[in-house]
Amino acid sequence: MYNQILSSLNEFVDNDLSFGSDQKKTLLNKHKLTLTDSLQKGHWTTNLCLIASNLIKTNPRDIASALILRLESKPEIEKVELAGPGFVNIFLTREAFFNQLDDAYNNPNSFVGSSRSPKEKIQIEFVSANPTGPLHVGHGRGAAYGDAIGRILQRLGHEVSREYYVNDAGRQIDILACSIFLRKFEFFDDDAFPGSAYKGSYILDIAETLEIDLVLTQEEKEVLIDNLPDNDEEKIDELIKRIKTFDSNNWSLLRDFGLGYVIKSIKKDLTEFKVIFDNWFYESSLGELADKKSEISLALNQVKKEHAYEKDGAVWLESTKFGDDKDRVIIRDDGRGTYLSADLAYHRNKLDRGFDTIINVWGSDHHGYIRRIEATIEAMGYSKKQMKVQLVQFANLFENGSKVKMSTRSGNFYTLKQLIDDIGSDASRFYYLSKQADQHLDFDIGIARSNSKDNLYYYVQYAHARICSLEKKYLESGKILPSKFNNANFDDCDKLLQMALGAQFIIKSAGDNLQPHLIVYYLRDIAQSFHQFYNNVNILNAEELEQNNILRALMIVKSVIASCLELLGIEPLEKM
RNA sequence: GCGCCUGUAGCUCAGCUGGAUAGAGCAACGGUUUUCUAAACCGUGGGUCAGGAGUUCGAAUCUCUUCAGGCGCGCCA
Numbered sequence: 001m002y003n004q005i006l007s008s009l010n011e012f013v014d015n016d017l018s019f020g021s022d023q024k025k026t027l028l029n030k031h032k033l034t035l036t037d038s039l040q041k042g043h044w045t046t047n048l049c050l051i052a053s054n055l056i057k058t059n060p061r062d063i064a065s066a067l068i069l070r071l072e073s074k075p076e077i078e079k080v081e082l083a084g085p086g087f088v089n090i091f092l093t094r095e096a097f098f099n100q101l102d103d104a105y106n107n108p109n110s111f112v113g114s115s116r117s118p119k120e121k122i123q124i125e126f127v128s129a130n131p132t133g134p135l136h137v138g139h140g141r142g143a144a145y146g147d148a149i150g151r152i153l154q155r156l157g158h159e160v161s162r163e164y165y166v167n168d169a170g171r172q173i174d175i176l177a178c179s180i181f182l183r184k185f186e187f188f189d190d191d192a193f194p195g196s197a198y199k200g201s202y203i204l205d206i207a208e209t210l211e212i213d214l215v216l217t218q219e220e221k222e223v224l225i226d227n228l229p230d231n232d233e234e235k236i237d238e239l240i241k242r243i244k245t246f247d248s249n250n251w252s253l254l255r256d257f258g259l260g261y262v263i264k265s266i267k268k269d270l271t272e273f274k275v276i277f278d279n280w281f282y283e284s285s286l287g288e289l290a291d292k293k294s295e296i297s298l299a300l301n302q303v304k305k306e307h308a309y310e311k312d313g314a315v316w317l318e319s320t321k322f323g324d325d326k327d328r329v330i331i332r333d334d335g336r337g338t339y340l341s342a343d344l345a346y347h348r349n350k351l352d353r354g355f356d357t358i359i360n361v362w363g364s365d366h367h368g369y370i371r372r373i374e375a376t377i378e379a380m381g382y383s384k385k386q387m388k389v390q391l392v393q394f395a396n397l398f399e400n401g402s403k404v405k406m407s408t409r410s411g412n413f414y415t416l417k418q419l420i421d422d423i424g425s426d427a428s429r430f431y432y433l434s435k436q437a438d439q440h441l442d443f444d445i446g447i448a449r450s451n452s453k454d455n456l457y458y459y460v461q462y463a464h465a466r467i468c469s470l471e472k473k474y475l476e477s478g479k480i481l482p483s484k485f486n487n488a489n490f491d492d493c494d495k496l497l498q499m500a501l502g503a504q505f506i507i508k509s510a511g512d513n514l515q516p517h518l519i520v521y522y523l524r525d526i527a528q529s530f531h532q533f534y535n536n537v538n539i540l541n542a543e544e545l546e547q548n549n550i551l552r553a554l555m556i557v558k559s560v561i562a563s564c565l566e567l568l569g570i571e572p573l574e575k576m
Numbered sequence: 577g578c579g580c581c582u583g584u585a586g587c588u589c590a591g592c593u594g595g596a597u598a599g600a601g602c603a604a605c606g607g608u609u610u611u612c613u614a615a616a617c618c619g620u621g622g623g624u625c626a627g628g629a630g631u632u633c634g635a636a637u638c639u640c641u642u643c644a645g646g647c648g649c650g651c652c653a
Contacts (some may be wrong), residue, residue: 039597047595054633084596085634130653170653233652288589325578330649339653367580368648392646393581435589438581440646442588447602451615454602458615470612513593519591524600535608535617576615 001100012226042089061087098485126361128165135416144432146361147275148516156511169283177255183207195232299345307379322375363389395441426570430457461573463527467558468574488545493553512549
């Protein structure tokens with residue numbers, strides 16, 4: 001129905017208006033056909049006359065009469081009204097109203113307005129937490145978000161690839177290995193454990209699991225920790241250097257084991273959270289600068305030709321030429337690459353893989369980095385428009401009104417795994433997605449866990465479960481679920497149905513704007529409409545023709561709720 | 577100092593690619609169950625959409641500005 005009315009509107013602009021072609025073009029771009037928010041305004045409404053009258057400085061009513069005439073000639077349209085400042089409200093016949101719902105239900109993949117966004121090959125890179133410890137609740141938000149937009153974009157017909165970028169090449173991994181080493185050979189008391197080393201209990205687990213063919217004498221141990229620098233950062237770097245030199249074979253064994261262990265546990269947590277990546281990209285696969293043929297060398301050489309210079313012994317990228325605040329070092333004065341140099345090569349690799357769009361989901365503390373990476377992309381000859389960066393703010397957890405400590409000096413923190421064990425993957429996702437990603441989120445686990453009316457998650461699930469229960473009872477009475485609406489003169493369901501029809505627009509908008517929270521709020525609204533309806537109408541004792549339509553309506557509402565939940569990665573509950 | 581984000585009901589927030597009387601939940605108060613799941617529903621009160629100016633037929637939404645709060649500005653990752 002949407003497409004039919006829309007083409008009537010476009011025909012009207014083409015044929016009935018004596019506008020210049022530029023004006024027509026503007027008009028065709030700007031006018032909108034939308035579902036009404038209240039049935040008093042009909043089913044569909046358009047602002048076309050408002051826009052048109054503004055273009056030629058006339059009264060909307062002068063334009064509306066011809067449009068109304070054209071629309072009213074269509075058999076599906078019962079009446080058309082001019083309302084408010086110049087909106088044209090369209091009332092469908094009962095049959096047309098029902099038909100569009102049956103169509104939507106029977107063809108869940110045909111999408112309103114989908115022709116407007118061409119199918120794209122999209123890559124989403126998210127989580128990408130350093131593999132130095134378990135995922136915490138902050139990572140959980142990024143995971144829920146990245147996966148949800150992936151699901152939504154897939155629903156809109158795009159080809160989506162999910163990727164995790166593993167920073168397995170830097171100093172952080174050395175620190176991980178060092179921490180394991182120190183625990184394995186019981187170097188320090190907890191109090192004296194170096195401030196920059198990882199202190200979490202998972203390090204002890206790794207150390208315990210590690211089998212290593214090495215015995216240290218007391219003297220060797222004392223040499224290793226003799227006369228260390230006071231500064232935390234210098235201390236850990238010195239320790240790494242000494243352990244590496246002491247036994248380089250066992251060092252790399254330790255490093256690989258620690259890395260493998262942590263990545264395995266991250267994968268396990270993500271799987272439990274129903275987040276599956278198509279690709280795990282290892283920073284180390286970009287190779288080393290020393291290797292002239294490695295990917296990272298090739299990428300750097302490419303930008304060095306035209307957009308870099310040497311200063312103070314380092315190589316600088318002229319990122320200011322591409323809008324950055326200052327130029328950036330890509331090769332340090334000691335010959336090592338920077339984080340940016342690896343990221344530069346990584347983005348080159350991604351863009352060369354032929355994605356139309358790459359989406360980077362980053363923690364919001366990286367926002368200063370956006371312009372830099374955009375400059376890098378342009379320096380390599382790509383368009384920065386191919387990349388979108390979506391920032392995700394940290395989530396604060398609360399319990400009974402007080403903040404849950406995210407991290408403590410002892411290295412213990414509330415992990416994603418604990419959250420999932422505590423309130424479940426589905427409720428966690430629901431609350432993670434309940435606010436725009438780039439804004440602070442306060443998340444009360446007490447409420448998420450509770451069976452109370454405060455718990456929005458259950459409010460939505462309850463609507464779905466109630467419909468399931470009604471259908472079950474209905475079927476038990478020997479009837480079968482209706483396959484279409486009849487023409488009973490009964491309109492109590494209309495508000496609910498009008499809202500159900502809106503799902504496709506919400507999903508479209510959530511995908512185009514990368515905002516899954518729109519779906520959360522939509523779910524709340526439709527659940528509310530359903531609960532209201534449920535309390536007003538005695539469904540199982542309704543008169544037969546009416547009952548047919550009610551059941552049909554509820555099938556549609558149920559399917560809408562279920563598919564919206566699934567887009568958020570949440571399993572709809574059949575009973576509660 | 578520069579950049580980004582935020583400011584909407586007592587609280588937590590929707591609405592922001594301009595549209596019809598600014599919404600929801602919680603909190604407060606008062607109701608609804610011999611009937612399909614009361615994890616529900618109904619009602620009442622509560623707003624200078626931070627302040628100011630501008631653009632427009634029309635502004636919470638766009639522009640400028642002031643104020644308040646948060647974050648980011650490494651040869652860290």
